[in-house]
Amino acid sequence: MSTALGSAAVPAVAPLLELRGVTARFGSVAALSRVSLTLRAGEVTCVLGENGSGKSTLVALLSGLQRHDEGELLLDGQAVRFRTPGQARAAGIATVWQDLAVAPVMSVWRNFFLGAEPTRGVWPFRQLDLDAARDTTVREMARIGVTGIDPDAPASALRAGERHSLAIARALHFGARALVVDEPTAPLTVAQHALVLESLVAARGRGLAVVFVTHNPQYAHLVGDHYVLMAHGQVASNLTRDDVDVEDLTRLLAGGDDLRRLTETLRQLHPDLPR
Structure with a gap:
């Protein structure tokens, strides 16, 4: 075997x-x-x-x-x-x-979070934490074997296999x-x-x-x-x-x-x- x-x-x-x-x-x-x-x-x-x-x-x-x-x-x-x-x-x-459906014109990190974007600060001054969003996307994709991606690139730039890996990485990240x-x-x-x-x-x-x-x-x-x-x-x-x-x-x-x-x-x- x-x-x-x-x-x-x-x-x-x-x-x-x-x-x-x-x-x-x-x-x-x-x-x-x-x-x-x-x-x-x-x-x-x-x-x-x-x-x-x-x-x-x-x-x-x-x-x-x-x-x-x-x-x-x-x-x-x-x-x-x-x-x-x-x-x-x-x-x-x-x-x-x-x-698999992705928003092709949206960035890779936007597709990764899809409405659950990280923020920093306290209300009413809370704002989007772009650095955390980018870093998390790159790190979580690397953990499942996809390296060298640009988190700011549109999702349409990803290959089909990478898009599926993005969805899997997102599922793992969100528990x-x-x-x-x-x-x-x-x-x-x-x-x-x-x-x-x-x-x-x-x-x-x-x-x-x-x-x-x-x-x-x-x-x-x-x-x-x-x-x-x-x-x-x-x-x-x-x-x-x-x-x-x-x-x-x-x-x-x-x-x-x-x-x-x-x-x-x-x-x-x-x-x-x-x-």
């Missing part, structure tokens, strides 16, 4: 987030059906599957855009039901969306406990993909529960601790690095028959595997 990029050093703990038998419907169609999974602090869970497999609905559920109809969503062991994205953010769940990253749809170079992956590793190292939604088994295996393969709104398999290597993941995503056979084989060998 290959070694994960920056292997997680955080020991197994109780789940930060947990789904138990969750079903989410759009009308009569179950976009998610009896989905159960656990998301632990200090681990990266990669969610893989074809279009229509339920990945986007899972992201929407965790981020407060979609409510579940059956089952339970638990945060620190307590059942929750997010009614808005604001409630999910207030609970410490930050989502970096697939089609996120769980990070949900939907793989960017914009074409990225290998170096830009590396920035996004390095950001995920940094988030894991800082103790966040990370969910990485991707279609790329190679990237998933580089950073993942767990792999949730979805099909038709259900968890087709829930695997760890000890169960599969990158070739296994690639083959599983290429054919459902292989997935079913391997899943049954693994369950015979490991009866305690989650279903």
